Amino acid sequence: MRVSDEDRERTAGRLQHAFAEGRLTRPELEDRLGLALTARTYGDLLGLITDLPAEQQAPPDDVVELESKSDHIKRSGDWAVPRRLRITSKYGSADLDLSEAVVPHQVVEIELDMTYGSAKIILPVGGTADVDGFRSEWGHVSTTDVPGRPRPGTLHVVVTGGAKYGTLTVRYPRKRWFTH
Structure with a gap:
C-alpha cells in the first residue's frame, strides 16, 4: 500500500526522536531520513523503524507553561523542547534557542x-x-531569511x-x- 507525505513525515519524526535519544548515529539518521522521505510503500517505511522501540504518544494537551512577572525566561543548549510551550511575562523577555535542543516533535507550538x-x-x-498568529501592538515581528511554510524532515515552529x-x-x- 502506498504512503502519504504525512506517513513519511511521521516516520522521519520517529527517526529524529531515536537520534535524539542516542539510538541512531548521525550517518544512520541521514541514511534513513533519505529513504523515509522517498519511500513509496508502508513496507519501505517499516523497514526503517523495526529496530526502534515502539512510539510512545504524549497526551494531546501536553503543554509546558513558563511564567514570569519581570524576569528573563531563557532556554538554550541541550534542553528538551515540549510539543507545546506557553510563555507568559508581564515585564520580562523570553529567549528560546532551539538550535542545540532536543526536539522530538516535527511541529512545536509556542x-x-x-x-x-x-x-x-x-x-x-x-x-x-x-x-502569522502573533500580534504586536507597538512592536514588530522579524523573521529574516526564515521560511514560513513547513518542509519535510525539518522542525516547524508555529508562534x-x-x-x-x-x-x-x-x-x-x-x-x-574561529581564528587560531
Missing part, C-alpha cells in the same frame, strides 16, 4: 503572552516558522499570541568565526 517584553526564537538551520509593546524575532544561529 504561545507567547508578553505585555511589555520581547521574544527571540533561534531555530536550527533549515527550520521554519509560521508567525501565536502577542505582545503589547514588545517584538518577536525568529532567526537562525549566528555564524561563529
